[in-house]
Amino acid sequence: MFSSSGTRVSGFRGDTIGSALYASGQRIFSRSFKYHRPRGLYCCAGHCPNCLMTVDGVPNVRVCVEPVREGAVVEAQNVWGSLDRDLLSITDRIGGPFTPVGFYYRTMIRPRRLWPLYEKALRNLAGLGRVAEDGAPHGRYDVEHRRARVLVIGGGRSGRAAALAAATLGPGVVLVDEDARLGATELEGVDVLAPACALGVWEGNLVPVDAGHVLYRFRAERIVVATGALDQPLLFPGNDLVGVLLPNACRRLVSDFAVKPGDRAVVVAADDDALEVADDLREAGVVVPRVVDIRQAQPRELAAEGRKGRVKRLLVDGEAVDCDLVVASAGRQPSYSLLAQAGARVEYDAARGVFVPTDLPAGIEAVGSVTGEGCSSIALPAQAGKAKCFVCVCEDVTTKDVSRAIAEGFDSIELAKRYTTVTMGPCQGKLCQLASIRLYAQTTGTGEAALGTTTARPPWTPVELGLLAGRHFEPARRTSIHFRHEEEGAKIMWAGPWKRPYAYGETPEDEVRAVHESLGVIDVSTLGKLLVEGPEAAELLERLYPNRFSDLKPGRIRYGVLTSDGGRIMDDGTIARLTDDLYYVTTTSTGADSVTAWFEWWNAVWGYEAEIVNVTGALAAVNLAGPRAREALERLTEDDLSAEAFRYLDARRIEVAGVPCLALRIGFVGELGYELHFPSPAGEHLWDRLVEEGARPFGLEPQRVLRLEKAHIIVGQDTDSESNLLSAGMPWLPKMDKEDFVGKLALEHFAEREEREKLVGFVMEENTLPAEGAQVVIEGFPAGRVTSARRSEAVGSVIGLVWVPPDRAEDGTRFEIRVDRRLVGARVTSGSFFDPAGERMRS
């Protein structure tokens, strides 16, 4: 049992929701896309939009192929009122003259400001089901990668035979079919996947298969397409009335679901297979007063008439035949789309009146009806009538719409597709492609072969967006100390690919104060860390960096900035020389991979005997900073940390709390500091010991305040892709007397020409904090931008870094910054804002 619009409905095992509803007497399943016309079962194969309903909150479910299930809740969609009484069906009665094809391109464009209103109205009046307001996924979606020696798409007679034949040659045969009943079929040596639908064929024989909540991405050595043929609708007035069915829809209702489709039926068809449906109907107890073989009869007049949207009679050349069922078909067209996507040519076979695939690419085969075997189709002469005649039931495109499009100059099938949207609905041309091409051919006098088809594109069948998206993956890098930060209540933020602590309390100022007055510790494991080793390591670094490293003594550290070959700043960090042949390089937290690639690329060009090894993950790193740093660290090590033995910019290997460390005496935050680099697995242990010694954890935000007090730049924040060492205030860094380094030529050019802007520090005249990116205004004109700004308790002002014109870069020069729509004065300050002599970090 399940419910449909509040009514309890019973079904049998093997039923679809559509067949159960039909058996219960329901005939109207949906309202059409644009005109809200009543629509009933039409194809019973999941191709057309006529049975789209919302099931258990999931919109646009094709209930004709959706297996019935206990407790399902089925509701109508795109309806104001009920399926029987849809208030929006008024658009069908009076909206026609106002809603011709492409009306939204012409009639709702003025005044332009009202477009949002028009759009809202259109979206409410037209469309399909609604996605849940909360955006919650309808269950879990997974993607699974599979390989197959032979992938057979389509489980009809030909497909099954092909799969079994392939299985005799070895394992790795998979058969995919939409029909759930095939899932229970045993085919020896064949892995049957059903219900499942191939969505397309991509390069490399990649075939994504929709299996409900799992998207299988098949890579197949060979693909066999056995997708069969599709019943094609006939174009006649009233051809969308409820009760007009395609032959195989009737056959499925009778044979598969034991449902009597109607009481009196007329069969109008163009091939023997479809005409035989009359026999099936008679066997099911349906009266069939008239069978029309349009190959012989070629009726000049064919029209269906109805009441309340349901067919009541069929007019055939002046004869009215009362009926509640019209089985109508123009023949069968090969379902070639997947072959076309794979690269096959599609040609029109004039003798049979169908498009057939030819010139199949290597590794792709076709069997059965999809090759054109047993397929033929003919067109009716153009039919006159008052009722609408639909070419495309998905998009509510009528023959009149197509004629109008042609009259307006959209005379190619590709243009017509875009203008009329024919073939762009849920059926993706399965039911309207041939019909629209025929209509174009008839109207323009151009042959079908010359018109050709529209481009076949995936997906071949509707697919849920959740399935395409698959499972959500969000690779997050976490340091080995990460969970200590969480336990200590840190507010975690994304910093590039890393998860890092923003601060540990509500007030980052406390953490800043702790570093200045006592002791702080920050996790800097995210820094990129490279080993550069080899007899020519020094030569390699000498050419990579603008400054000098060959004269760096073992045990000493030097700051380095990498520039591109265009002389722009790329990254920065420290370089410690551990031995004559071994350097330890740090990069920015987001720069490790790009710097590694940069080093390796240049080394491949130059061919130095040096290896570059990225050890970022292998090592954790913490920066212990503050006036108490030395005494705290001394309690955890037996090594000599005195200012004489371990000088500023020294690199030493020491053991701290039982952990071997590379200790670097550097000071990004401007206080006496030791940056300890050690095996990642010891991260929590060493962190705990440092905190036990009184170090207060501080996060990224306090670190940004501290480094700004020292006017230390952050590459990527204070610099951009145009910044160079000269304009960024580091003319002392490049050693232009070196024979060569990356970016030297560009820097020489920069030195020769007039600078356009300079990076300087500033102090605000009042306690107002400008936004990062705030505009610098000089004499009423924009003249620069703020890159960093923070309130500094230690400095007693709002401080920051800013790009200004060179003539405004002198110490003390006044300029204005736009803050909240007003201009606030600021003055240039050169050098560090705090401890300008650097005595504290050198102490």
Place this chain on the structure above:
Amino acid sequence: MSVLGFLSPSRCEPGTITSPLRHALGRVGWSAYLGDPEQVRDLSLEGIVEIRGDLDRVSTLEGEELVRLSPRRGFLFTAGDAPDVAERVRAEGVLAYDASGALAGMAIANEAVMPRLTDLDLSQVPTAGPFARVWALFRRGEDGEYLIYVQQELGHYVAEAVLDALAGLEGWA
């Protein structure tokens, strides 16, 4: 301490090192969630040595496996002490670095979960390539399980992705 001793977890005092996967795999409830907690085992902190240079020069001892990523780069998995092994290998004319702390490792017994996380042809293991959208190194264990190694900083994320994929196979939402 040797020049590169600061790379080696095995040079830390006992009790000072922990696995990067302990939070993901040790989470209360996961074992019940999976039914069989042995579906994923933590291999982190195994001895691993990254080798640079002519790999043909490198000799392997019993219990060691050399996985070649390129002719001049590979990982040597060892049951021995990684820094000692690195030193031994260096003596053979290549550069070698203790990478035991660099990679998080896990053994995955449930073969069905693998195609949900990688599109690699797993008949070619050992190999390297994408796993849960990050770079990984793949080996096979003695019992046929897959041994996956990723950068340790991504270990927690990858372990969660594996557990989540296993949950999907078990029918959990």
